[in-house]
Amino acid sequence: xxxxxxxxxxxxxxxxxxxxxxxxxxxxxxxxxxxxxxxxxxxxxxxxxxxxxxxxxxxxxxxxxxxxxxxxxxxxxxxxxxxxxxxxxxxxxxxxxxxxxxxxxxxxxxxxxxxxxxxxxxxxxxxxxxxxxxxxxxxxxxxxxxxxxxxxxxxxxxxxxxxxxxxxxxxxxxxxxxxxxxxxxxxxxxxxxxxxxxxxxxxxxxxxxxxxxxxxxxxxxxxxxxxxxxxxxxxxxxxxxxxxxxxxxxxxxxxxxxxxxxxxxxxxxxxxxxxxxxxxxxxxxxxxxxxxxxxxxxxxxxxxxxxxxxxxxxxxxxxxxxxxxxxxxxxxxxxxxxxxxxxxxxxxxxxxxxxxxxxxxxxxxxxxxxxxxxxxxxxxxxxxxx
Amino acid sequence: xxxxxxxxxxxxxxxxxxxxxxxxxxxxxxxxxxxxxxxxxxxxxxxxxxxxxxxxxxxxxxxxxxxxxxxxxxxxxxxxxxxxxxxxxxxxxxxxxxxxxxxxxxxxxxxxxxxxxxxxxxxxxxxxxxxxxxxxxxxxxxxxxxxxxxxxxxxxxxxxxxxxxxxxxxxxxxxxxxxxxxxxxxxxxxxxxxxxxxxxxxxxxxxxxxxxxxxxxxxxxxxxxxxxxxxxxxxxxxxxxxxxxxxxxxxxxxxxxxxxxxxxxxxxxxxxxxxxxxxxxxxxxxxxxxxxxxxxxxxxxxxxxxxxxxxxxxxxxxxxxxxxxxxxxxxxxxxxxxxxxxxxxxxxxxxxxxxxxxxxxxxxx
Numbered sequence: 001x002x003x004x005x006x007x008x009x010x011x012x013x014x015x016x017x018x019x020x021x022x023x024x025x026x027x028x029x030x031x032x033x034x035x036x037x038x039x040x041x042x043x044x045x046x047x048x049x050x051x052x053x054x055x056x057x058x059x060x061x062x063x064x065x066x067x068x069x070x071x072x073x074x075x076x077x078x079x080x081x082x083x084x085x086x087x088x089x090x091x092x093x094x095x096x097x098x099x100x101x102x103x104x105x106x107x108x109x110x111x112x113x114x115x116x117x118x119x120x121x122x123x124x125x126x127x128x129x130x131x132x133x134x135x136x137x138x139x140x141x142x143x144x145x146x147x148x149x150x151x152x153x154x155x156x157x158x159x160x161x162x163x164x165x166x167x168x169x170x171x172x173x174x175x176x177x178x179x180x181x182x183x184x185x186x187x188x189x190x191x192x193x194x195x196x197x198x199x200x201x202x203x204x205x206x207x208x209x210x211x212x213x214x215x216x217x218x219x220x221x222x223x224x225x226x227x228x229x230x231x232x233x234x235x236x237x238x239x240x241x242x243x244x245x246x247x248x249x250x251x252x253x254x255x256x257x258x259x260x261x262x263x264x265x266x267x268x269x270x271x272x273x274x275x276x277x278x279x280x281x282x283x284x285x286x287x288x289x290x291x292x293x294x295x296x297x298x299x300x301x302x303x304x305x306x307x308x309x310x311x312x313x314x315x316x317x318x319x320x321x322x323x324x325x326x327x328x329x330x331x332x333x334x335x336x337x338x339x340x341x342x343x344x345x346x347x348x349x350x351x352x353x354x355x356x357x358x359x360x361x362x363x364x365x366x367x368x369x370x371x372x373x374x375x376x377x378x379x380x381x382x383x384x385x386x
Numbered sequence: 387x388x389x390x391x392x393x394x395x396x397x398x399x400x401x402x403x404x405x406x407x408x409x410x411x412x413x414x415x416x417x418x419x420x421x422x423x424x425x426x427x428x429x430x431x432x433x434x435x436x437x438x439x440x441x442x443x444x445x446x447x448x449x450x451x452x453x454x455x456x457x458x459x460x461x462x463x464x465x466x467x468x469x470x471x472x473x474x475x476x477x478x479x480x481x482x483x484x485x486x487x488x489x490x491x492x493x494x495x496x497x498x499x500x501x502x503x504x505x506x507x508x509x510x511x512x513x514x515x516x517x518x519x520x521x522x523x524x525x526x527x528x529x530x531x532x533x534x535x536x537x538x539x540x541x542x543x544x545x546x547x548x549x550x551x552x553x554x555x556x557x558x559x560x561x562x563x564x565x566x567x568x569x570x571x572x573x574x575x576x577x578x579x580x581x582x583x584x585x586x587x588x589x590x591x592x593x594x595x596x597x598x599x600x601x602x603x604x605x606x607x608x609x610x611x612x613x614x615x616x617x618x619x620x621x622x623x624x625x626x627x628x629x630x631x632x633x634x635x636x637x638x639x640x641x642x643x644x645x646x647x648x649x650x651x652x653x654x655x656x657x658x659x660x661x662x663x664x665x666x667x668x669x670x671x672x673x674x675x676x677x678x679x680x681x682x683x684x685x686x687x688x689x690x691x692x693x694x695x696x697x698x699x700x701x702x703x704x705x706x707x708x709x710x711x712x713x714x715x716x717x718x719x720x721x722x723x724x725x726x727x728x729x730x731x732x733x734x735x736x737x738x739x740x741x742x743x744x745x746x747x748x749x750x751x
Contacts (some may be wrong), residue, residue, distance in 0.1 A: 008682035032722065043474030054419055098737075104476040107418075110706045114413035130699040130707050183428055215411045221410050277702075312706065 003139055003155050004262045004283070011262065013277060014333055022331055025276030030324055031310050038102060045316045047110060049090055057083040061222060066231035081243035082297075087116045088248055089299025090235040094315040096125050101312075118181040118211045123203060127184045131310050134352050135265045137256060137284035144256060145263065147179070148174070148188045151355045153263050158358040166357045169349075176245035181207050247297070250345050251288070255304040257348035258286045260337035282307040282329065287322075287338035294341065295319060305336065320385050425519055428455035432522045434468075437493060439514055442581045446546065447511050448484060453494055453522060459487050460525030462557040463550045463626070463653075466496065467731060469521030474511045476521070478732050479506045482550035482628075482653075483525060487557055494518075497581060499546035523731075528651035529556070529626065536624040537567060540617060542637060544573035544608070544629030545581075550653055551628060552582045559594050569596045569617055573629070573729040575603040608652060610636040621646050628653040666743040670694045671750050679743040684720060687740035694751060696738060703740035712736045715747030 004010060015023075060079030067073040094100070096358030100108045114121045125145070135141035139155055146152040148166045149172065172179040185207055189195045218237040226233040262283040269280070288294065288302035295302045303318035306325055313321075329336040339347070354362045406418040417430060425433050433456075438450040460466070460483050469478045475580035491597070499510040529550050531539075535558070541551045551570065570590075574580045577599060590597035598616050600608050610633070612619045621644050625638050634652045641650040664681025668688055677692035679685065686708055689696040699707020710720060712734045716727040720742050727745075728734035738749070 035722075039473040040471075041474075043471060051422060052423055056412075056421060098709065101706065101709070101735060103471070103474050104732070105471070109735065111709055111735055116413060125707065126699070134700040134702070210413075213409065217412050221406075224669055225410070254554055274702075312703075 003153075004268070006315050011283065011335065015279075019332065020275040020279055021273065022275075023328065024273070024278050027278050027309055027325075028274075031313065034313050034321060035102075037361050038314060038317075042316060043100075043103050046091075046095075046103075046314070049086065050108070053083055053086040053091060054372055056086070064222070064229070064233045064236050065227060066227045067236050067367035068229040071143050073232050073236055076182070076233075077239050079245075080236065080240035080348060081247075084116055084240055084244040085247055085297055086299075088244065089251070089301065090296060090315060091115070091299075092117065092121075093299050093301070097129060098122055098312045099314050116214070118177040118207065118214060119184045120206050123184040124180065125208070127186070129311070131358050133308065134307060135269070136281055137261070137271055137282075138266060139263055140266045140375060141269075142254075143183070143186075147183050147371060150352060152257050152351055152360075154355070156355075158159045158355075162356050166349075166353050169352045174242060176249040178211070179243065181211065185385075195297040204305075250341070251298045251301055251347040254288050254341065255285060256303060257351055258337065258339065258344045259347050259351070263284050263386050280322060282334060283303070283337075284308065284336070287336070288344055289338050290341060301379045305338075329366065400557075413470055419745050424456060426452065426454040430454055430456070432524065434494070434520045434522045436514060436516050436520065438516060439510075441548065442497060443499075443583075444578055445511060446497060446581050447514075448495050448497045449510055449514060450485075450493050451493070451520065451522075457492070457494070457522070461530045462487060462553040462635075463530040464525040464527040465550065465653075466494070466525050467523035468496065468506075470506060470514075470518075472505055476733075477506050478521075478729070482553060484549050484553045484556075485607075489718070492669065497546070497549045497552070499581065503645075506540045527653070529628065529651060531558070531626075538623045539568040540620070540623035540625040541568070541570045541572075542608075542613075542625060542627040542629070542633070543570070544602075545579075545654070546631050547628035548586075548634075549628075550580050552585070555586075555589065555595065555624070559589060568594075569598065569623065571598045571600065571613070571617065572609070573600040573602050573608050573633075576601050586686040600606045606742050608633065610640050613640070621649075624649050624651075626653075626720050628650045634728055636688065664742075666715070666746045668692075668715075668743050668746075669748045673751060678746075681718065682720070683737055683742060683743065685717065685736075685743060685747070685749065688743070689738060689749070689751070691700050696751065698739060701739045703737055706737060709735045709737050712741075713748040713750050715743070715749075716737050716745035717741040717747060718744040 004012070005072060012020075056079055060076045060083055063072050063079065064076035067076055070362065076321060094106055095113045096110050096115070098110040103109075103111050104110055110125070115124075117124075131141055132144045137145060139145065149168055150157060151162045185200070185203055186195055190197075190200045219234055219243065222237060223230040223234040224376065262280075264280055264284070269276075272280070280304060285304040285308045287305050288298060290302060300315040301317045303322055306313075306318040306322055307315075309325065310318075310321075327337050328334075404416070404677065410416075411419060411430055420427060421430060423491045424430070426435060432454050434451040434453040436449055437677075438453050440448045463482070465480045465482045467478055467480050469476050470475075481498055483494055483640070483747065484497040485493065485495040497508050498510040500507045527550075531554060541554075543551050555568070555570070570586065572580060572586065577583060580586065580599065586595070588595050589595045603610070617623070625637070625641070627634055627650065631654065634654060637650060638647070638652065641647045665679050665683075667676060668685060669676045670689060670692065673694045675689075675692045675694050677688050679688040686696055686698055690698075697708055701708070712726075712728045712732075714728055714730050714732075718724060718725050718734055718741065720740050725744050726734070726736065726741075736749075
């Protein structure tokens, strides 16, 4: 991937300014249609999901009281892992985006929600909703491009630390909830001396307190409650958190790292119109294809493109508008990046491995090892496209 | 040497158990799980469940509600704030309580007349079903009789203005108070339109009240200036009136002119009508600032220009970083032109970066 502005075969070169504004108007119409039809069905959906998730969690924790018996351990761990994934993905992420604020229910609201994750809601909302969703895929602005610990774009500078980024990425995947907390805390900025120290310490205390509460619950209180099954309940909670971390990390890598996703130069968003903003979101995200359960378990982030176009529409609607959005892509001659989960995860990982090397090495040596980029080498040439 | 040991009291123990439960359910609260099975339990936010819906007239119903354990008995004449999810959106309205206060099952009732374009009233009259969960507040309002009931009473009501009065009458007649002399002047388009018509006429037939029905479709509106022609001892009566603003204003003028304004108690149906013009005075209630906003300037910009520490994020309606409660007032979505209004207690949260004032607004920041 190279900043779109540097590509010779710029994928949006064929669009005029008027085209882009028309595209924006068509997307506004899709959004307006959903908003006008939001109602009881949607409200019932999110309430059912929350209801079901809480019951699943209670049932799983009840089963884990007897986790000394291996079948109970397996069932309880699986249930707890699924419940934690739903809490983070379909409920937490989406509620905190304000997708359900229109219901005016203070219990299901972006300003009051807290999730089962190390990162406190308020900090996550800032780094995710404000920074990532506003500056999506803008080099030097969107820290989600590699989370500040990896190089996932040719235009990001290579350093010797990038050599170990496949390992870094794997470790981050295993402890992803803490990775997100550290990321939201902007530890990197602090270490470089760019952060307000007082504010950093205040936020650090908040994160530590939440990490402590989460750990006390999962690793001390529920195991103790299990009596003779304390040790196995401890390992069950550890495993459930690990499964949740690996799953969420994989899904999130699929959103912006796979081949075909475009990045943007810092200056390209100066004076960006709403149509241009939409266009950036369209080409800066990738979907995951699959069945109902896949979409549900990804929190409908499998419709990453639709989510980035309309971050505050109810998640159950992304699937419904996806055909209309895909049709727009086709009509405007744009590529709707999508693929099955294994393919997208592999594509994202491939990029992490390939870009652990400097550009010159990555393009010359790795193809021989079978690590090949999907796009043509011609796009590597410098020079601004129109 | 003596030592004193502090024995944990029942309350202290309860608190500790609760704390432990909270640590086990973090980041949620134990109540979030209990709500799944027992939403009406004691300690839960006050809710109620519809147990029956009885038609009263062609456009009004009485809704029976089983309130949560935390419900405190009301005083007849008071109203209750009810929050109902309609088309997925929580809507809050206030309705007068019409039930006996000493029902053995503890259920309460509100009586609702469908008003044209009324979201909540039409829902309750035409769509509400038994089993629906509602949000409630404790009963409130001072449209009630004093503890020592005056000897001579007059009730002047129109349309659904009878609802707080029927609550008072039912409890007067059934209770320990003897009603010696109560006059009810009630206005409705026709005799069929009288909510609780049968019951009022029965009370009158038993000599418990004197009922004067005014059918406005044939008789015209009640002329307050000529009220003494049907109730000759008007000024001697402590009066409770509920109905449209025009009627209440006329009554207040007449009672004041005769120097007995203190004997008149009124209950208005609705708060002041919201204006939906462009722009308006914005009050930032926590910071104490006010600003004149134009219709094309966002509340975020207005607040910032007024020196209010506004939370903000993407400034394009995406991130919800700027969301703050609109305590009351009217705003317009600058993207779509859609107008949203809120009344005190609605708990409506708006995004200031895409909202402009469309009338006076109180913002809780």
